[in-house]
Amino acid sequence: MYMIRANLLISLVMLKLISRYAGIGVINTAIxxxxxxxILKLFESGQAMANFGAFCVAVTFSFFARLCPLIT
Known part of the structure; x- marks a missing residue:
């Protein structure tokens, strides 16, 4: 009986962690x-520079989102 409850609790915790990770990933991709x-349109930059700038912003968001328990 206790083993079933422990497995259920572990499953719920893992589901919460995976859904948080996926949610941050979706928001990160949109950013x-x-x-x-x-960057591509406003600064008329090349594709590589626009992608690098967008990557830097998105990875910064992702870093802080995983630290902050209030986001997702």
């Missing part, structure tokens, strides 16, 4: 696409 498009 990357948005910043990429803005």
């Amino acid at each position: 990357h696409w948005t910043v990429f498009a803005l």
Whole structure:
């Protein structure tokens, strides 16, 4: 009986962690696409520079989102 409850608890914790990770990933991808498009159009930059700038912004968000328990 206790083993079933322990397994259920572990499953729920893992589901929460995976859903948080996936949620941050979706938001991170949206940020990357948005910043990429803005840099490409507003600054008339090349694709490589726009992608690098968008990557830097998105990875910074991802880092802080995983540290902060309030996000997702």
